[in-house]
Amino acid sequence: MDLPTPQLDEGEVLARIERFALTTNNMTYAVYGDALGYWNLFPAEQSGYGCMPAWGHAEIVESRASDIPVGTRIFGYFPIATHLTMRPTSVTSRSFVDGAEHRTGTPQVYNLYEFEPRESDPRLDSLTAIFRALFITSYTAADYLRDRDFFDAEQFVISSASSKTAYGTAYCLADSPAQKIALTSARNMEFVKGLGHYTAAHEYADLAAIDSTRRTVYVDLSGDGDLRRRVHEHFGDRLAFDCLIGSTQADGFPEDDATLVGPAPVFFFAALQLDAYKAEGQSRAFMQRYRHDERDFLERVGGTEQPSIKLLEHTGLEDAPTVIAGFHDGSTDPAVGHIFIPNAS
Numbered sequence: 516m517d518l519p520t521p522q523l524d525e526g527e528v529l530a531r532i533e534r535f536a537l538t539t540n541n542m543t544y545a546v547y548g549d550a551l552g553y554w555n556l557f558p559a560e561q562s563g564y565g566c567m568p569a570w571g572h573a574e575i576v577e578s579r580a581s582d583i584p585v586g587t588r589i590f591g592y593f594p595i596a597t598h599l600t601m602r603p604t605s606v607t608s609r610s611f612v613d614g615a616e617h618r619t620g621t622p623q624v625y626n627l628y629e630f631e632p633r634e635s636d637p638r639l640d641s642l643t644a645i646f647r648a649l650f651i652t653s654y655t656a657a658d659y660l661r662d663r664d665f666f667d668a669e670q671f672v673i674s675s676a677s678s679k680t681a682y683g684t685a686y687c688l689a690d691s692p693a694q695k696i697a698l699t700s701a702r703n704m705e706f707v708k709g710l711g712h713y714t715a716a717h718e719y720a721d722l723a724a725i726d727s728t729r730r731t732v733y734v735d736l737s738g739d740g741d742l743r744r745r746v747h748e749h750f751g752d753r754l755a756f757d758c759l760i761g762s763t764q765a766d767g768f769p770e771d772d773a774t775l776v777g778p779a780p781v782f783f784f785a786a787l788q789l790d791a792y793k794a795e796g797q798s799r800a801f802m803q804r805y806r807h808d809e810r811d812f813l814e815r816v817g818g819t820e821q822p823s824i825k826l827l828e829h830t831g832l833e834d835a836p837t838v839i840a841g842f843h844d845g846s847t848d849p850a851v852g853h854i855f856i857p858n859a860s
């Protein structure tokens with residue numbers, strides 16, 4: 516459907532969305548839309564509806580902001596749409612913040628748009644759209660654990676191990692001598708074994724086979740309450756820390772549970788960690804370190820030698836409901852990376 520181009524007010528720009536990625540993480544933005552404020556970012560016109568956010572690239576095609584010329588290319592958070600009207604503020608040589616009035620209630624990082632020249636290889640743009648928000652989570656979570664001496668873990672047990680955020684975390688924990696044990700579903704076992712980031716892999720039903728005498732940190736991407744209980748009971752007082760990062764198999768935060776054996780889960784929220792780096796004046800140094808290591812990771816998972824992921828490009832938005840339904844019911848093949856090119860030409 517062709518919609519009329521919006522009339523810009525003074526200070527606004529129109530971004531034409533070039534490509535964005537969808538993964539299970541986008542489902543979580545919807546699930547936590549109220550709790551974590553994601554619905555505020557791109558308000559839907561009809562009440563009772565929300566616009567699911569996605570990460571990707573866009574080009575400024577109209578501008579009434581003197582410091583943002585037409586042709587500027589940006590990376591950031593967009594609705595599943597063809598265009599977005601934005602109000603750039605806090606413009607620096609590297610980025611701007613969308614200062615639109617409704618963009619409140621979430622960590623600042625969601626309102627930040629980095630200037631990003633077009634890669635000569637569009638594949639790298641697609642990999643960035645898929646992995647940037649996920650790998651930055653893996654990376655900051657590993658920093659968080661490293662800053663705490665990995666809780667002296669002898670092993671990390673990582674659930675939803677086939678998820679990109681999970682295997683990115685295993686990759687970022689490579690400097691710890693502790694074993695990286697994957698927990699995954701039967702259908703994704705072969706994929707997980709082939710990744711090369713884990714020391715060993717077990718199906719969820721096989722949890723009891725993991726050595727419970729080793730000091731363990733649980734890195735939880737599934738959010739599954741039954742699994743959490745089984746993990747805590749199995750490792751008992753050898754469970755040093757429960758780091759809750761994701762909820763691929765849950766639709767809310769865990770309730771306080773006094774009957775849970777061992778340490779209560781601690782939610783790790785990458786966006787708050789990034790805001791903290793900014794508040795401490797460390798943003799630039801962090802991003803330099805991060806960008807360098809992200810390149811290496813993208814080469815490892817998406818390069819031409821044994822890539823873990825095959826890119827699947829969808830032109831237009833028509834396939835989005837089917838792809839999202841696959842994330843909802845867990846039927847999506849983790850080896851496929853879904854990229855959307857919303858504007859056909």
Ligand SMILES: NC(=O)c1ccc[n+]([C@@H]2O[C@H](COP(=O)([O-])OP(=O)(O)OC[C@H]3O[C@@H](n4cnc5c(N)ncnc54)[C@H](OP(=O)(O)O)[C@@H]3O)[C@@H](O)[C@H]2O)c1
Pocket residue numbers: 538539540541543544648649652674675676677678679680681698699700703736737759760761762763764783784785786842843844845846847849
């Ligand atoms: N805390 C933070 O700051 C932060 C930031 C980014 C992402 N995350 C979270 O990290 C998690 C992973 O996101 P991702 O985009 O990396 O995932 P992904 O690559 O799309 O991986 C999805 C995996 O999750 C499991 N899964 C998904 N849907 C399922 C269902 N309906 N039933 C059963 N299993 C299902 C499957 O793994 P298995 O078969 O291996 O279980 C599947 O391979 C999400 O919950 C996301 O919100 C958190």
